[in-house]
Amino acid sequence: MPCSPTWSRAPALKEGKPSEWLSRFGYLPPADPATGQLQTQEELSKAITAMQQFGGLETTGILDEATLALMKTPRCSLPDLPPGAQVRKKRQTPPPTKWSKRNLSWRVRTFPRDSPLGRDTVRALMYYALKVWSDITPLNFHEVAGNTADIQIDFSKADHNDGYPFDGPGGTVAHAFFPGDHHTAGDTHFDDDEAWTFRSSDAHGMDLFAVAVHEFGHAIGLSHVAAPSSIMQPYYQGPVGDPLRYGLPYEDRVRVWQLYGKYFWRLTRDRHLVSLQPAQMHRFWRGLPLHLDSVDAVYERTSDHKIVFFKGDRYWVFKDNNVEEGYPRPVSDFSLPPGGIDAVFSWAHNDRTYFFKDQLYWRYDDHTRRMDPGYPVQGPLWRGVPSMLDDAMRWSDGASYFFRGQEYWKVLDGELEAAPGYPQSTARDWLVCDGYYFCQDEPIRKRKRPVTSVTAAGSQASLGPTEELQMPIDGSPLGPEDTDRPMLHCDIIILNCDIIILNCDIIILNCGFTLLHFTMKKKS
Structure with missing residues (x-):
């Protein structure tokens, strides 16, 4: 919402009429100077109600004492509602603007x-x-x-x-x-x-x-x-x-x-919080573009233990948490087709890296930097594991884990089929969630029940109860009319031994810089 000043002088009710105040700060459209058209009493009452609601007052729709007092309160010159908000659909606002440089x-x-x-x-x-x-x-x-x-x-x-x-x-x-x-x-x-x-x-x-x-x-x-x-x-x-x-x-x-990117929290591998203070993604991974608020996949290269991020047709290579010179580069370096990938992980059993896209997978040799002949192949390679994945990872217990939707599958080292008893709940086993968690921009009315708590197991820290997870994207209070408002969504990254939730402040499981990635997202 770029700031394009068009407001005439209408002091904060020190001199002007209440209707001028309401117009200046976005609650009423400006009067038509050609026709001198006045606002109807119904329009004025609706504007007063909106102003009262925004200001945390009782919504009476009339200029009562509390409302007039708030209008006289010193304030910022900018409007509370963007220009034209009165004629747009309820709750629709233009996307915010941000700086494109750091x-x-x-x-x-x-x-x-x-x-x-x-x-x-x-x-x-x-x-x-x-x-x-x-x-x-x-x-x-x-x-x-x-x-x-x-x-x-x-x-x-x-x-x-x-x-x-x-x-x-x-x-x-x-x-x-x-x-x-x-x-x-x-x-x-x-x-x-x-x-x-x-x-x-x-x-x-x-x-x-x-x-x-x-x-x-x-x-x-x-x-x-x-x-x-x-x-x-x-x-x-x-x-x-x-x-x-x-x-x-x-x-x-x-x-x-x-607006500017996501944070993550870190836990030790036995699920104790490293710190209650989060780290900022772009500050931690120095060199990720500022506009990049999500990635498709991440893995640690077995040949040199460098970390590779994928997003669309490009990839970045990091040594520790600093990007290498010369990046990003096209994913064609891996002989991968354009359009991005869904998942990537290195399988310890054969020391090969697997890329997944839709129902296809590729096998890559990180040591020779060549794709193995005969690929891509129609999946899945592992019996009982879905052919379309959100992500896959190798864990510190030697097993491989495959994620799809809200479930995951475990494959023991060297095996070609999922372990008995799978799939299991990702929320319960990886995110230590008591109840459901939601990783879509869903309307409130579609939600089964709220998350009641998100706790770091074995520690004294608890990040719940989590009313914050039900906060609208614009940060304003919920009301009965808000059943269709988009909510904060959660993107999850697994950094091999880490789980990072972007957008919602939940948890990470951490064991260092080795990493994999998946995003809980709706497949288009």
Whole structure:
């Protein structure tokens, strides 16, 4: 949703009418200047109800005291709903925008004129506010002194020629522009008429760090959200605490993970959490493209123990967690056809690597870097194992495991058929899930029952109860009208001895860098 300012000056109810306020912040379409068309009472009531719901108020549809008070609360200049949301289908919003590069420069171009905060303090607060976001994304921010920067920061008054005029103390206090190909992408503006403070007891001042964290959320692509604890809700909430210790609320972390890539948690092979703190995929696997939010398959090469990622027609080779020079390269290097693969694993029994696509499989020699003659062959090779796979892996117990849907099959070392008693539940045996887990963008009404808990067996850590798994993608609260909203989906990667759940914060089983991959996904 690139930021294209089209709003006229309508202060946060300091001067304008409630209908102008509702129009400015996206709850009503702007009045037609040619006809002077007014909003009907029904339209106005619906807009007030939407505003009340977004602001966490009782939904009365009338301008009661609480609603008027919220309209007078200092807030961000950007709308809560995107332009045109009133005429689109309910809950449909354009896809968010994000930066396509990792390294972003910033500078404070103009400073507050009448403020107790010195320039060094302002720069330090900007640094730490940006660091809040760089700590949980693959983005890196660095300050520059020149005239050009990706994110230009200004303190301005009134109309400053960007379509979002400020309105004096109170009202709208700041705004930022979303990423995109426009020249203002990422730029962030603060109202210089505000009494900007930091660690101040002045109840009338605006905490610069808190507002900057919010605005930089916009600058990296996040829109406003209705969640009351989110830093991205539009109304000023006061100071958020020490910049050195501040951490984003869960709702904001989820939305950032959706936008900029996924995290994973690690467990030891006996299923103890290594740390409650997740690692970011793009930071851990340095060299994966920023736009790459999923992979088709991954395996460890037996010839040199390097790690190979596959996505579509390309592949990357990693030594430890750093990409090798010269990658990506085409999968034709393996004599594989274009279009991607479903799974890959190395079988210890014959020291060959197997690639799977639909009902075909190929056998490859990693030592000679040649495909064995006579392949592909119609599957399956192992009796009792489905011919179409989501993934396969060799585990530390010497057995091979094959995954399809929500089930898996075990093949003992050297055997050509599945072990008795299989398939078994992947959720129960690999994810330590109590109940069902869901890895599709399914409407709520199709779900059998929610996950009640996700626990690291044998440890003190529990990641449930998991109401978070039922959070809509936009992070806003659920309501009775939300039965068809797409939900967060879970992608699973097995790093040989690791299970990683992307998009949902569940668990990993970890035993090092050796890896395989599968994604719990609906086959097209």
